[in-house]
Amino acid sequence: MEEDDANRGQPAVTGQTITQKILAAHTADGRAEPGSIVTIRPDVVLLNDVSGPLAFEQFDAMGATRPFDPARIVLVADHFAPAPDVTAAGAIAMTRDFARRHGIEHFYEPGRGGIEHTLLAELGMVGHGTIVFGADSHTCTAGAFNALGIGFGSTDLAGALVMGQLWMRVPDSIRVELVGTPGPYVSGKDIILELIRRIGSDGAADAALEFGGPGVAGLPMDARMAVANMAVEGGADTCVFEGDTLSTADMDLRGVPPAPAVLADADAVYRERIVIDLSALSPMVARPPSPASGVPVGQLRGQRVDQVYVGNCSNGTMTDLRQVAEILRGRQVAPGVRMVVVPATQKIWRQALAEGLLDVMAAAGAAISTPTCGACFGGHMGILAAGETAIATTNRNYRGRMGHPDSQVFLANAWVAAAAAVAGEIVPPDEIAQTAKAAA
Amino acid sequence: MSMTFQGRVHRFGDEINTDVILPGRYLALRKPEELGKHCMEGIDPDFIRRVQPGDILAVGRNFGCGSSREHAVIALKAAGVSAIVAVSAARIFFRNAVNLGLPVILCPEAATALREGEEARVALEDMSVTQGDATWHGLALGDEVRAILAAGGLVPRVRQALAA
Numbered sequence: 001m002e003e004d005d006a007n008r009g010q011p012a013v014t015g016q017t018i019t020q021k022i023l024a025a026h027t028a029d030g031r032a033e034p035g036s037i038v039t040i041r042p043d044v045v046l047l048n049d050v051s052g053p054l055a056f057e058q059f060d061a062m063g064a065t066r067p068f069d070p071a072r073i074v075l076v077a078d079h080f081a082p083a084p085d086v087t088a089a090g091a092i093a094m095t096r097d098f099a100r101r102h103g104i105e106h107f108y109e110p111g112r113g114g115i116e117h118t119l120l121a122e123l124g125m126v127g128h129g130t131i132v133f134g135a136d137s138h139t140c141t142a143g144a145f146n147a148l149g150i151g152f153g154s155t156d157l158a159g160a161l162v163m164g165q166l167w168m169r170v171p172d173s174i175r176v177e178l179v180g181t182p183g184p185y186v187s188g189k190d191i192i193l194e195l196i197r198r199i200g201s202d203g204a205a206d207a208a209l210e211f212g213g214p215g216v217a218g219l220p221m222d223a224r225m226a227v228a229n230m231a232v233e234g235g236a237d238t239c240v241f242e243g244d245t246l247s248t249a250d251m252d253l254r255g256v257p258p259a260p261a262v263l264a265d266a267d268a269v270y271r272e273r274i275v276i277d278l279s280a281l282s283p284m285v286a287r288p289p290s291p292a293s294g295v296p297v298g299q300l301r302g303q304r305v306d307q308v309y310v311g312n313c314s315n316g317t318m319t320d321l322r323q324v325a326e327i328l329r330g331r332q333v334a335p336g337v338r339m340v341v342v343p344a345t346q347k348i349w350r351q352a353l354a355e356g357l358l359d360v361m362a363a364a365g366a367a368i369s370t371p372t373c374g375a376c377f378g379g380h381m382g383i384l385a386a387g388e389t390a391i392a393t394t395n396r397n398y399r400g401r402m403g404h405p406d407s408q409v410f411l412a413n414a415w416v417a418a419a420a421a422v423a424g425e426i427v428p429p430d431e432i433a434q435t436a437k438a439a440a
Numbered sequence: 441m442s443m444t445f446q447g448r449v450h451r452f453g454d455e456i457n458t459d460v461i462l463p464g465r466y467l468a469l470r471k472p473e474e475l476g477k478h479c480m481e482g483i484d485p486d487f488i489r490r491v492q493p494g495d496i497l498a499v500g501r502n503f504g505c506g507s508s509r510e511h512a513v514i515a516l517k518a519a520g521v522s523a524i525v526a527v528s529a530a531r532i533f534f535r536n537a538v539n540l541g542l543p544v545i546l547c548p549e550a551a552t553a554l555r556e557g558e559e560a561r562v563a564l565e566d567m568s569v570t571q572g573d574a575t576w577h578g579l580a581l582g583d584e585v586r587a588i589l590a591a592g593g594l595v596p597r598v599r600q601a602l603a604a
Binding site: 135163205 | 455470509511513531582599603
């Protein structure tokens with residue numbers, strides 16, 4: 001704090017990344033040097049029906065009687081929800097009971113909620129400078145909002161529920177400079193698949209990915225979420241976008257109390273700098289079994305698919321559903337192909353209904369699901385049989401991720417997924433868009 | 441908890457993610473004995489028949505990447521795994537393992553050299569890994585990690601803090 005006092009009224013301490021600044025603002029002494037161990041007090045603690053029940057058991061085992069602050073705890077039944085079996089129903093019941101027992105108002109079930117990371121933003125609980133601790137690896141989605149979302153396991157978050165804080169190592173930062181304007185059918189998904197292709201699945205280990213540069217301004221918040229969501233697939237501890245006028249306006253729309261955007265100092269120190277020229281990107285498809293194995297969509301032309309899955313915490317937004325409807329309008333899902341569309345939240349589902357998108361998809365032969373994590377993690381609502389192939393807008397294509405160990409998953413953006421549904425095989429989306437539509 | 445571990449070595453490669461350690465369809469389960477039955481099912485369904493209490497995993501790069509599911513660590517422990525020697529491990533998995541008292545030794549040399557099916561010994565006191573005549577030393581643990589492991593995991597550690 002001495003430095004802060006000395007610098008009062010002058011420019012703040014220089015040389016800091018966004019990550020350092022946000023973390024430092026959540027420590028007792030205002031310090032967060034990369035590589036050091038700090039104790040962070042998060043603004044929000046997030047758990048779901050899979051990570052929550054384990055954490056609640058550990059909470060009790062720790063001898064705790066009440067959580068640190070019920071108003072800052074969010075519990076979402078999204079993984080096995082609506083419950084597909086008795087075991088899952090029991091896990092959701094445990095989550096519901098924990099909320100009731102401790103006066104936690106932010107508890108969400110099907111019909112009122114959705115997928116936790118998308119929902120958390122909708123609830124207005126994430127904005128400039130927020131820190132979210134989530135018992136889910138995709139908590140890093142919050143980085144889209146100039147916030148830090150940090151994933152943990154259940155016992156860590158039990159500790160956070162009790163103490164309102166956790167230890168962590170301050171990550172190094174990797175600056176990802178986005179330049180240029182993306183061409184047709186290139187989305188947030190393609191930016192992150194390209195980045196992970198370059199750095200590999202652990203290229204950002206022990207680091208935070210910080211996205212900035214002139215290319216950010218043209219990226220809608222949904223696209224930023226798609227990018228941030230998969231930071232963990234590059235091994236990152238967390239990630240964060242620069243705040244700007246768009247993120248500021250978005251906070252206002254979502255009812256987040258105003259807070260200044262957190263920007264890196266010009267002389268901030270980075271472990272690495274990476275430039276991605278958005279104008280040079282093609283739609284990307286990640287081949288199984290690694291999100292890091294992306295190639296331009298044209299290289300996989302002709303790859304047959306049995307199932308097309310649009311949804312999950314990375315790409316189940318209005319932007320994605322509009323892209324799907326754009327391709328499917330006046331066209332049909334190919335014979336022999338199943339298409340499952342999962343809007344990420346109840347609010348998105350209703351918006352898609354109001355815009356007529358759900359009807360376009362249903363008329364094309366797609367099945368529309370209630371919001372759920374569903375088949376993305378191999379849980380339910382679209383599991384793959386042995387030998388089957390899916391293309392999905394989800395974030396992981398590990399062996400057996402969506403079902404049988406001998407099934408496979410290709411990852412792509414919503415345009416590419418919808419184009420594959422129409423063609424029955426992977427195809428560049430512009431080729432489908434140019435084909436004549438059937439008479440409506 | 442004991443700070444030394446001894447058992448036979450099972451080798452796995454790079455990028456062993458938590459989906460293959462404990463597939464998503466079992467995530468509604470919580471009991472160790474139920475999860476242990478499915479340990480490594482996504483990549484080696486026969487593992488559960490070979491593994492014995494105390495056995496040690498020697499694994500490649502980025503072990504435990506992907507999902508934060510602590511079920512993966514519970515499954516490994518319930519299957520009998522006592523320690524993991526890794527080239528590298530994903531951050532969340534490493535923390536989960538420490539929190540549940542399953543030590544992960546980061547030691548690329550040992551992780552690469554340990555022979556399948558033979559006995560090995562891991563000692564946290566000096567972070568050593570021994571097999572036959574060979575001994576290697578892994579990355580020193582940070583103070584907080586050491587304290588959690590010494591307490592037997594995060595639950596007893598927080599209990600101590602609450603009682604203080």
